[in-house]
Amino acid sequence: MQEITAGKTARTEDPSSSLDEKTEGIKILHGDPKKAIVKLAIPLIVAMSVQTIYTLVDTFWVSGLGADALAAMGFVFPFFFIQMALTNGLGVGGGAAISRRIGARDKAGADNVAVHTLVIMLLIGTVFTLLSLSFLEDIFILSGAGRTAPLAVAYSKVIFGGSIIVFFANVGNAIIRSEGDSKRAMQAMIIGSVLNIVLDPVFIYTLGMGIAGAALATLLSFGLSCALMLYWFFVRKDSYVSFDFRGFKPDMGITLDIFRVGVPASVQQVTTAMMMLIINLIIVTVSSTDGVAVYSTGWRVVTIAIAPLVGVSMAVVSVSGAAFGAEDFEKARATHSYAIKLGLTLEAAIAVGTFVLAPWIASVFTRADAAAHIAPDLTAFLKIICIFYPTVSLGMLSSSLFQGAGKGLNALAANLLRTLVFTPLFAALFAFTLNMGQTGVWWGLVTGNGLGATVAYTWARYYLNGLLKSESKKTVAVESTA
Incomplete structure (x- = not known):
């Protein structure tokens, strides 16, 4: 059978490869890349849009508790983002490895990767739960939460206490x-x-649980998704990959293949959380905790604005992974090009809509008397931040291509440049050096993200062109010796 390790493919005939044709999703991955992107992306765009709408609804209901509650969520968000980074990173790593084996028509290998991914998920989820619950209050005090620290602790105790549920829901979804x-x-x-x-x-209100109630609602929503995954994988057993834990033996080659993409993907998202912490500190220095409330609330609007792009990026990981597994580099380039065009078009339209509707969006999240005073600042944030929406597609979709190829470090390096160099640098430059204050932080976010996305796109095209040139030289060499 085919075995893919360390980015190389050893091809032998796999008698189970005929099973590919029994699954519609597998046919899609093996077909035209443009059609595959559309067919896979549309359901994911719908799902991500609905999922990000719930984060806005969450913020809407919490806003009724006042600006302190919004600020508390702002201080929790980077740590929640770390939790999601670990789950999504592992999901991307395992999913990309599975897709490459599907492209190479190695079902047994795909099954083995899926089993390894779930075992790793249980270990990491358990360790994260124990560590996160041990240092909550100290973490929020050190991060500058001040009077909002008790609210932040109340929210995070619930959401981090159920980390295993969050982990399985996200990793299972990535496998699907x-x-x-x-x-x-x-x-x-x-x-x-x-x-x-x-x-x-x-x-939040009927049962009087306050901000902890918002966390419990979120955890239960993950629990329902988790239950569906368990049912599909272990009761109906109708997924393409199958799970057999009997006689399970850890395989270092498979583990490294998962981690080669999963660890950089997790670190990539963790650095985004670190960037948020740095931005929070800059905001508190030039403004107040109200500025953090503006940032955390506005960034939730950003998440729904780029939700369609996240759906496209998920499709790119699977489609490009299958293309690289089959060593079809032209298909990989076509996948990247088409996805970029689609992403730019979608995000340009959303940016215009956000700019026009900014005052109305801000009013929705500042309806409570205790939060009404941040409405003008939130409107200003939304009108500035939407400028970088189209450029997000350049960076996000290029990172997804690298992940599909098993080149997680490439995606990580580009992301580090964006999150820990460009964005904090320009935020500090505009806020302090140019004395633009809080507004300067928003312009720093736009500039830093835009430059980072451009670097990632340029690198991805260079990588693809290099693969195609190498393949062309090999073809010429073979023909000359024939």
Whole structure:
């Protein structure tokens, strides 16, 4: 059978490869890349849009508790982002490895990767839960939460206490996506999100749980998605990959293949959380905790604005992974080019809509008397930040291409340049050196993200062109010796 390790493919005939044709998602991955991107991306775009809408609804209900509650969520968000970074990173690493084996028509290898991914998920999830619950209050005090620290602790105790649920829901969804089954991935995300939307006001206000109620609603939504994954994988057993833990033996080659993309992907998102912490500190220095409330609330609007792009990026990982597994580099380049065009078009339209509707969006999240005073600043944030929406596609989709190729370090390096160099540098430059204050931080976010995205795109095209030139030289050499 085919075995893919350390980025190389050893090809032998796999008798199970005929099973590929029994699964619609596998046919999609092996077909035309443009059609594959559209077929996989549309359900994921819908799912990500609904999922990010629930984060806005979450913010809407919490805003009724006042600006301190919004600020508390702002201080929790980077740490919640770290939790999500670990789950998404592992999911991307395992999913990309599965997709490459699907491209190489190695079902047994895909099954083995899936089992390894779940075992690793249980270990990491357990360690994260124990560590996160041990240092909560000290962490928030050190991060500058001040009077909002008790609210931040109340929220995070719930959301971090159920980390295993969050881990399995996200990793399971990534496995489903890796085999081209974006419809069920969409179903799991939407059903969980709708439950969260329904439970938020009940737990926060009806049951009087306050900010902890918002966290519990979020955790239960992940729990429902988790239950669906368990049912599909272990009861119906109708996914392409199958799970057999009997006689499981850790394989270092498979583990490294998962980590080669998963660890950089996790670190990539963790550095984004670190960037948020740095931005929070800059904001507190030039403004106040109200500025953090503006940033955390506005950034949730950003997440829904780029939700379609996240859906496209998930499709790119699977489609490009299958292309690299088959060593079809022209297909990989076509995948990247088409995805970039699609992303630029979508985000340009969303940017215009955000700019026009900024005052109305701000009013929705500042309806409570205790939060009304931040409405003008939130409007200003939304009008500035939407400028960088189109450029996000250059960076995000290029990172997804690297992940599909198993080149997680490439994606990480480009991301580090954006999150820990460009963005904090320009935020500090505009806020302090140019004395632009809080508004300067927003312009720093736009400039830093834009430059980082451009670097990632340029690198991805250079990488693809290099592969194609190398392949062309090999073809010429073979023909000359024939």
